[in-house]
Amino acid sequence: MSAHMPIAAHPMDGALARLAEIVGDRATRAPGVLADHGRSEAYHPASPPDVVVYPETTAEVQAIVRLCREMKLPVVAFGAGTSLEGNAAALHGGVCLDMGRMNAVLKVNAEDMDVTVQPGITRKQLNAQLRDTGLFFPIDPGADASIGGMTSTRASGTMAVRYGTMKDNVLALEVVLADGRVIRTAQRARKSAAGYDLTRLFVGAEGTLGVITQVTLKLHPQPEAISSAVCAFPDLKAAVDTAIAVIQSGVPVARVELLDAVMMRGMNLHAKLGLPEVPHLFFEFHGSKAYVAEQAETTQALATEFGGEGFQWATTPEERNRLWHARDNTLYAGLALRPGGKAMITDVCVPISRLAECLVETEADIAQTGLVAPVVGHVGDGNFHLLVLIDPASAEELARAKAFCDRLARRAIALEGTCTGEHGIGFGKMDFLPLELGDAVDVMRLVKGALDPDGILNPGKIFRPRDRQQGDAP
The missing domain is CATH 3.30.465.10 (Uridine Diphospho-n-acetylenolpyruvylglucosamine Reductase; domain 3)
Incomplete structure (x- = not known):
């Protein structure tokens, strides 16, 4: 090959030039930037875009979308990169709109x-x-x-x-x-x-x-007073029954979070909480000082009826921040249980009357599969999450974890719940949507086809398309 052979132009070079007319140097194909925008906190493989653009106004977004429609380029809006079902993955490349500015x-x-x-x-x-x-x-x-x-x-x-x-x-x-x-x-x-x-x-x-x-x-x-507490329970069912009793008693609890024994072990490793490694509920109460005290007393009494013990109160901002900072970092607490592992994070949500049943069956399923999968849940509304910890190099373990997540989603749907309480469908849970909603998915396809007939907006997400008129990828 001749040393003077010209390098072939990349198909996106023309698009990059057109985008530069709109946003100047705020459009880039730098490999590191593309890689950063192809990743998230999901376990799914990275899917980088072809171009990343940083708009600063609605007018710029409008011009970029119009250009992408003209050139039939996919457009994926990107926020903080914290999604868990590949929601902002650029499955078909195209233009990533980083909205950070x-x-x-x-x-x-x-x-x-x-x-x-x-x-x-x-x-x-x-x-x-x-x-x-x-x-x-x-x-x-x-x-x-x-x-x-x-x-x-x-x-x-x-x-x-x-x-x-x-x-x-x-x-x-x-x-x-x-x-x-x-x-x-x-x-x-x-x-x-x-x-x-x-x-x-x-x-x-x-x-x-x-x-x-x-x-x-x-x-x-902003509430006048805030009080938080943690309480230990003998098993998951007792913790869930307490949460249900609190909700059904009309206590306007601000937060009620469940952490199972495995997650508590990870929390102790990561955050040095020093709490018993049994299921716990974390509570928070908002309101006036007197109202917060009343809520807390009622909750403690209900918890005691179900075997709850060791109530620990966090009333100062420092104590509360330590408690909830540890709760917000359950991903890292879970990973502390398996250094070098990767977390396959999933969530489901069921009616609270079916929550204990779902959790107990899931706990048995985890034990049977031999997986390490700590549980953390927003049990006040029936939503819980699992961090299925796997060796990313083991295809067998990955397959076992995926099969478990599949059973979990189907179990939740069978209990009149949903395959995702808050993570969204993305492309990770598309197969469960028809099982959950049936013909309603066809209505979604009609809406997608009407608003995005060329299928340029975040293609490949939520449901599997059937034809180009119903929002297929360009």
Whole structure:
């Protein structure tokens, strides 16, 4: 081969040049950047995009989407990279819209208790900016996820039992559609009967129907007093029965988190909590000082009826932060149980009356498979997660873990639950959606085909397409 043979142009070079006309040097094909945007906290293989673009305005997002539609390029919006089912994986390459520079608080309406933000701001950044208003945004999925990503996956987390999920706390959205139109889905009113509820359509759509460029959120008053506690239980069923009793007694607990004995062992290794390695419930109560004390006393009495013991209270901010910081880092606590291993993270959600049944059957399944799979759950709303710890080099272990996760999802659906309480479908759980929702999946395909006929928006997610008119990848 001649030393002077010209190097063939990459197919994306033309797109990169066109994108540079819109955003200047904020479009890149640097290998390291592409690799970073192909990874997440999921166990699924990395899927990097062909180009990463950093828009700063809605107008830039609009122009990029229009260009991608013209060139038939996939468009994947990217937040903080904390998704767990490959939700933002660029399965077909294309253009990744990193929304991290669109991270402004646009307007705080303190009297109405709402705020409008750009999608790239993270929940911790938002609450830091709200600190002086006396208000806060309570949805806490554990990771410091972006608000746009949380909206797209219909996130919830530890405080959903009291404050609801993203679908309950998003008032309105600004969205760029696949054809480049910019729409606003609602006004700021707390309720409306005006037409279709387009806000809820885009909340949880995982970027397959449009690119979110603004989010208007409900805010909540910062509680006067906060108290947290941990309590040990003889077994999982006793812990779950306590959580159900607390909810059914009308105690407005802010958080009630279950950690099984295996997870408690990991927590002790990682966070040095020094707690008994048996199932525990972590509680948090919000309200006035007197109301918090009343909630705590009622909860402790109920826990005692089910064999709970060793109540430990955390009333100072330092004690509470240590407790919940340990809870938020259960991924690393789980990995401490198997150094060098990788966590296959999954979640399901069932009606709380079926939660004990689901957990006990799952515990037996784990024992039979021989896997190490600590459990942590938002048991106040029937949602729990597993960290299935595997040797990433073992194909046999990976297959065993996948088979277990398959049985878990099917078990939850059989108990009138869902294959995912908060992680979303992505491409990791597509096969369970028809089992859970049946013909409703065909309605989703029709919506996708109507809003994104060329299939450029986050293709390959949520459901398997049937033809190009129903949102197949370009």
